[in-house]
Amino acid sequence: MADKNQKMVEAITPIDQDFAQWYTDICLKAELVDYSSVKGFTVLRPYGQAIWENIQKIFDGMIKESGHENVAMPMLIPESLLQKEKDHVEGFAPEVAWVTCGGSEELEEPMCIRPTSETLFCDHFSRVLHSWRQLPLLYNQWCSVVRWEKTTRPFLRTREFWWQEGHTIHETAEEARAETLAILDNYTELCEKYLCMPLVRGPKTESDKFAGAEDTYAIEAMMHDGKALQAGTSHYFGDGFSKAFDVTFTGRDNTLQHPFETSWGISTRLIGGIIMTHGDNEGLVLPPAVAPVQVVIIPVASHKPGVLDKAYELKARLSKFCRVKVDDSDNSPGWKFAEWEMRGVPLRLEIGPKDIEKDQCVLVRRDNREKSFTPLAELESAIPTLLDTVAKGIFDKAAGRMKERTYDCKTIEEINAIPEDKTGFVNAMWCGEEACEDAMREQTGYASQCIPFEQKQLSEVCPVCGKPATHMVMWGKAY
């Protein structure tokens, strides 16, 4: 197949030359997504979908372990339902898609495609909740939602995206607050342990809260270019929604009460986060826990007798403890190396006639290309260990970048002295006034991301107005 041997792995734009183009190249060339004929909508291709399913499996397991149950709500929201909670409708009405006709008839009342489902869950809760004995109700759904964004980018901002939205109601405010934070811990474990993405965590400022929430907590990750990605949020609603939707229950004291509510979500945006946290000039680098293929076996000199058989034999052995694939296509080994590096497979296993003679193979780490000759008899222990090492390697690299590019600043001048190509997280004090938040954005280009749980007293005063500071805020440039 001479034509195939000439095929080159398509070039990716160098990461530090044009980060945005590098990102798009990876999305398309690693076959994670396809643009569609529907403007602003993308197709999740098998490789992207498989990553998402692995993320789903991990998080779904966590929340089921803690007693959460999945449900499925309608995808449409009647206009009157959306309007029941004032802040919520103001936040979402401008960006929803409206259904006005069903079949051949115009609808009496327009309905929007859910941009998020607080209203639908509350409507359901108001019908099924009766007694304190039923509480808490810990619900979640996996679905897609639609928000009519003006500019879109794969995974980061699309008119439709896939996510989970948890919605829970509780007897007391304390329990609901604890739920909000427990989920934030689940998100943290998912991101740090499984996606190898170090985080800064904390509440959002007043102006940045979710429409209708009393408190919004966020997990923020730093991308390769130093910009911030909000990777997930967890909201505490108090009883605002349950009052607006007349959700009530008979309490222990026999009085009618309103439950306290939370909601929380992570989305396919995490895949964008993985790309921009770990990727390099060779392409994608996938965290082993969510990589659709963890080990790719490349037979070398596969025309020689016994090589392909050995590759299949190894695949059968390895598939008992990891996700493994043999590339037995007629492309050259060099092409295959480049292709699977581009697709971010954590480990490559090369096996050729000489290796077989010596009962060994070559294992190559994707993250740093480190090679090791490994006896075939030891693969059952060597591969899991190496996968863990890759995971630790990419986490440490990301954590190192976050440390290097996090700046403690006392003044506006210090912030403005940060070079453009060294953009990062800026810790600076804040007086608590929205006006100073706005001024900071205007004067430095940095916007508040969250109020980190880990507070430091960098100075006594707000760098904008000079009044006493109440918090340290983490400022950044956000995706």
Next chain:
Amino acid sequence: MADKNQKMVEAITPIDQDFAQWYTDICLKAELVDYSSVKGFTVLRPYGQAIWENIQKIFDGMIKESGHENVAMPMLIPESLLQKEKDHVEGFAPEVAWVTCGGSEELEEPMCIRPTSETLFCDHFSRVLHSWRQLPLLYNQWCSVVRWEKTTRPFLRTREFWWQEGHTIHETAEEARAETLAILDNYTELCEKYLCMPLVRGPKTESDKFAGAEDTYAIEAMMHDGKALQAGTSHYFGDGFSKAFDVTFTGRDNTLQHPFETSWGISTRLIGGIIMTHGDNEGLVLPPAVAPVQVVIIPVASHKPGVLDKAYELKARLSKFCRVKVDDSDNSPGWKFAEWEMRGVPLRLEIGPKDIEKDQCVLVRRDNREKSFTPLAELESAIPTLLDTVAKGIFDKAAGRMKERTYDCKTIEEINAIPEDKTGFVNAMWCGEEACEDAMREQTGYASQCIPFEQKQLSEVCPVCGKPATHMVMWGKAY
């Protein structure tokens, strides 16, 4: 808690008094669904969603085993895309929901919410397919779709339903035809082995095919009332769609060719099928393979020392090999028996002080209430065996009904002699003319369901027109 002891399990309408009301009672009282404020849309509650997830897991495993991959397509279809295949648009346009506004702007082109996604898959295939080397592409997605039905019933016909839709393209017609039938076999295994629903299988007649398909194959199940439920369909499209959407590839001979296509789907309708196949006057009867709870442990005299501890200990042991729950609520044992029977749990395990003394428990089958005293030491073998026995028991019961209520008829008079309350499947010959199909429906109330693979030569002639018969058709009254 005196008030709780007085609580009664809510009564269900007797199955033979009003089957439709019995069905609705089960849907609501077993907490499978909730009606929503969105007309014609339902909420899948945790118990219903858990059944669906178990079905998903089984079928998803089957198709991944045979090399299929999941993807996610946009939920909206621009009008122009829907119109590309003539038969398809005629079939679906009258029943779709139209989005006409995004954000505050009117859309230049209306888009419908997908009623099915052939058009989107073809659009995608046309962009990503280049060479015969890529074929087959074996894709599937799990999602919900919207069809603007006039009258709706939970699971059976709702404006939104959850399903999987498989879409594959192949190099040759033969391969695509083989795929269509291989999936029909997967559906058969799912229904007969896991859902314990015996089937009649075969192609649909010309007038009943899917909009745009060359062949549509169906699996048909008989419900408690003798009516037919189409439980799944698998379609062969030939190259009609790929021509309409200009999907091409360079073939082995270097010419540009159109691939051959299939699509196939099963939906949450299967849950309606489970209810109406196995349910009885006590409520739901769930096939063990998809029951969210396979064994419910009911502690008897649970205030006595050691009873609850023993129940938890058994739960820990059993959870290693089945889905198990302890009902440790403060309801009476009698109430719990009725409640979990109503919810269709296949096995009940009762454990009280006397049982503990004898190191035994009582196991009660949901399907026939058969009791057995079982030594605690034997539960690891006894429970899987009993679950299999329940599965076999409910399959055999359904198969018995299907046999009893399947009528081989030679004349219209024989068909009309079937008593209304013994409605069932009618095998009768057919000449192949649509006019006779219509006449049969008008004269008997029975409509063609499929042309069973297992053909019999009941007579030489069509009972309507008397002309030579070409096939035996299975006629029925459909949901």
